[in-house]
Amino acid sequence: MTPRLPLRLLTLLASAAAFCGAAHAVDFKSIGAAPAVLYDAPSEKGRKVFVAPRGMPVEVVLSYGEWSKVRDAGGDLSWVDSKQLTARRMLVVTVASTRLRAAADENAPTVMTAEHGVLLELTDPVVSGWLKVRHRDGVIGFVKATDVWGD
Numbered sequence: 001m002t003p004r005l006p007l008r009l010l011t012l013l014a015s016a017a018a019f020c021g022a023a024h025a026v027d028f029k030s031i032g033a034a035p036a037v038l039y040d041a042p043s044e045k046g047r048k049v050f051v052a053p054r055g056m057p058v059e060v061v062l063s064y065g066e067w068s069k070v071r072d073a074g075g076d077l078s079w080v081d082s083k084q085l086t087a088r089r090m091l092v093v094t095v096a097s098t099r100l101r102a103a104a105d106e107n108a109p110t111v112m113t114a115e116h117g118v119l120l121e122l123t124d125p126v127v128s129g130w131l132k133v134r135h136r137d138g139v140i141g142f143v144k145a146t147d148v149w150g151d
Contacts, residue, residue: 027059028057028059028150028151029085029087030058030085030088030150031052031053031084032083032084032085032086033054034084035051035052035053036051036052036080036081036084036085037050037080038050038070038078038079038080039078039079042064042079043067043079044081046079049078050076050078052072056072056090056092056119057089057092057119057149058070058072059071059150063082066083067079067081068081070085073092073094073149089151090120090122090150091120091121091122091131091143091150092117092118092120092148092149093114093117093120093143093147094147094149096116097116098114099114100113100120100133100139100143101142101143103142104127104128104132105130105142108142111139111140111141119136120133120135120148121133121135129144130142130143131143131144
């Protein structure tokens with residue numbers, strides 16, 4: 001084997017990875033109105049690995065028939081019946097606590113503080129690193145995109 005072959009192979013793999021990354025849009029969804037069982041395989045015969053609470057955000061990595069392979073905020077992969085997912089965009093606070101601001105500005109007044117693990121509904125997309133969100137109590141504000149997962 002010539003020394004060039006590994007270099008060619010690496011170049012080919014790097015190109016393929018770049019192409020796949022650019023062609024794949026991130027698809028976030030949330031667990032629907034009821035908790036959902038997550039499995040290690042795309043079947044109810046698979047091992048149950050977790051019961052996901054209502055509203056938990058997930059990233060859909062792959063769809064296979066009636067099943068979706070999803071990634072959670074911790075990076076774990078599992079399978080869920082696609083009917084258990086909703087397009088409603090929920091975010092989870094990933095830092096110890098974050099402040100919801102009245103405007104998309106670090107100096108804007110705080111309207112609420114949300115602790116780690118709190119779910120927030122995404123109401124508007126990212127604007128200069130800020131997300132407009134709604135808490136289940138109806139409080140609306142802006143949160144730093146780096147403080148949440150699911151966007």
